[in-house]
Amino acid sequence: MEFSIRPGAAGDADVLLGFFDEAVEWLVARGSAGQWGAEPWSGIPKRVERVREYAADPEFRMAEVGGKPAGALVLGRVMPYAPQVDEPELYVRLLITSRRFAGHRVGSRLLRHSMDEAKRRGIELVRVDCWAGGDGDLPRYYQSQGFTPTEQFTVDGWLGQVLEQRVGG
Template sequence: MGQTCEDPRVNDLRVRPATEADLSTLVRLRDDAARWMLARGITGQWQPGELDESHFRRVMTHGEVWLAEAGGRVAGAWELWWEDEAAWGPQPPVAGYVHRLMVDRSTAPPGTGRRLLRSAEHRVAAAGRTYVRLDCLAGNVPLTTYYRGAGYRVVGRKEGKPQPGGTPKSFTLLEKDLGELPETRPGGCWTSESSVRS
């Protein structure tokens, strides 16, 4: 999994699988994003210090973690899971589940979050899946609105989803049908390195 992807649909962003060498960067991105939310009164979604390197290492083993760079600097990252029974229950293998969409607000150009999300959607489509699913804290109106603006629709609510080292929380479940994407396969980006792990 050493290939770097330059996808014209994400403009100047270069997307690549995260590696062990990126673990501290991923923790920093997550903590910075948590602080950014808290500074804007968005409480309950994420807390600084909640996840450590072992979390991202585990996701790399059972799913995928992608890192985006712009101008040689880290711009953001996201996790991609191929199942999420804690939120969605048992499901047929038709979706990819995006978690921890994070943007480095000190270096990323405007619109990076949407471009990262679009890149994740293309990755899911390249794996032959037809839906992208995600969740956000129930009551987080700004984030729900953000995802709805990106073409996601609210399809349910999960009460009492377990949290890393914390009290279970309730989440809004959102989904996007990839059949609605104008093009779903970024040429040359998602090749054999991108096979779905089960």
């Protein structure tokens, strides 16, 4: 099936919110509610607002498989809770894929896009953070995509892991 990445738009907010609801359902089913909770994001006004902010971000990209929304990416500056670095970087602020497109390498293609975008901008470092709890599958996923774990951090009891990858490495 054809894969493409297009600029996202504020009108994609409901689709993006659906990705979060799918993810929460899947995470709860596998015993990983610690990542994003057990309630659908569409029922939590604060999280709905966060999704609308992502959808309005100029760095929001939507992946499509066969013309259907399959995943999303938001790039930008480091998240305020993550450790800072002393060099220019491109930070993956959001990476989410639709469970309906599992097996289509949507996440890895969006991460490749982030590396290509960093190279285009002359930035050598790409970082991402993720939940480090549960069975550790999420940090292992990023490691399988070429990222190296660096610092861990906690925010309100939520354990996070920062990972990095050098452009070209």
